[in-house]
Amino acid sequence: MKLCKLFDEKKVVFSFEIFPPKKTSSIETVYNTLDALKGLHPDYISVTYGAGGAGSGKTCEIATLIKGKYHIEPLAHLTCINATREQILAELEAFKKSGIENILALRGDRNPEIPACYDFAYAGELVEFIAQHGDYNIVGACYPEGHPECNSLEEDITHLKDKVDKGVSHLNSQLFFDNNDFYRFLELTQKAGIFVPIQAGIMPVTNSRQIERMVSLTGAKLPSKFSKIMARYGDNPEALRDAGIAYATEQIVDLIASGVRGIHLYTMNLPYVAQRISTNISSILQTSNQ
Template sequence: MKVVDCFKDRPVISFEVFPPRPGASEAALNRFYSSLDVLADLDPAYISVTYGAGGSDNHASTLRLCRYIKAHYGVETVPHLPGLEFTAETLPDYLDALTHAGVENVLALRGDLPATGQPHGPFQHASDLVTAVKAAGDFNIIGACYPDVHPEAPSLAVDVAHLKEKVAAGTSQLITQLFFENDHFYHFLDAVAEAGIAVPIQAGIMPVITAHMVERMATMCGVGLPQKFAKMMRHYADNKVALRDAGVAYAVDQIVDLLSEGVDGIHLYTMDNPIVTKRICSAIKTLI
């Protein structure tokens, strides 16, 4: 099933998970698959699977997990597809493997820049990758977008112009990068609408698990930390349980506001944490 069809019954709730690292211990694998049991039982519209970590097994670990989720739980999967990790020769083979696994959706991304800071290969922009995937098969293509502006874009206007190119190339729905200030998201939606972009946009929400993790992600993604959020992290920094509970409350508050404004959907960055994800979903289940 193409997950863009889920937006006929808005709002859409979906999750992101990370594949286990190659060489993970049996205990770690057991924890991961137990977490998947919980996440799948929450009945997401789909689960996106990040690009697997660890050398040449990157493609394979993501594909294996997508295949497992579909077969074991009957939940649609969306593998992350970072263009900088593929060549014109390897991309068609991987797309064929996805098709044979019954995967109909991909999240097309440029991918992280190499240490040199210079992209390489034929897919130096996400729009290049979208064009190639669109030509290769009948995939539903999801793209990323940035309410706080892409860290490499000089302005929101330029960022939205590039986003429009990506949608024109064949992207049918969007997921935002994490953000902690809903007003930034609403301002972004206004700019997107003014540009004539009319595809569903899910708000990407990352609940706090540790202060270090959020600060690192915010720095990497160019995401601003509101004063209220930063104050919360400082106040509970020395109490992991309290910080987790405060983070859940903050994420729920964000989501309640977004749902009341008619957001197309919520994409939860679960960090493979079923406890936090289950608490958030329980808090909003009557609102969907």
């Protein structure tokens, strides 16, 4: 099933992101995560791609598992930063053979361990290439506060419009902690002529190192309310986890009430956190989709 149909059928789409196990771990380590997530009935589950393309084979393998064993539609991430056209064609062929119809097209993060390749400079070029080489539903990423490498949010949205015009059916946002930043972003995208559905990416913060790393990677700002939570509970792992779940839940409730088309939860392969949040918002999702 192509994910674009979900947005025709539902007012609010709810999905999860998981990542493949590390190189030293068996793929079976992800089974427990998927066993728990299946019972939460997500509309789809996305599977990340290794940094710079490392470990990419597991993405297709896990996406195939999600579709075949768990009967949930997968969204396979595909990055192009260090890939040749031939390598991307091989990935697309693997997806096709496995019945994977949905691809999240990303530039990806640079990996110093992999020789640089410049067949694709931007995600928009990958979107265009995928659209020319198969009947896939292509999803794009967006940054509510602007891509860290862009000079301004407005410039970033100009690039985003180009990417959407090349064949993106909907967008998944990078994480953010202030809903007002997301609402401002939605207004700017509509003014720019971007009208595809945009899912809000939410990451429940469960430990201090996690937030430090993600802020460094994405450039997401920390509102004062969130900073107070970190200062108060940062040394108590259980309290910080509960506070992070509560904060993410509050974000999601406000987003759904404001008419956002979807929530994409970055689970960090932590089923307990996903279960808590899903329970918190289950009646809200049900009411919204009636």
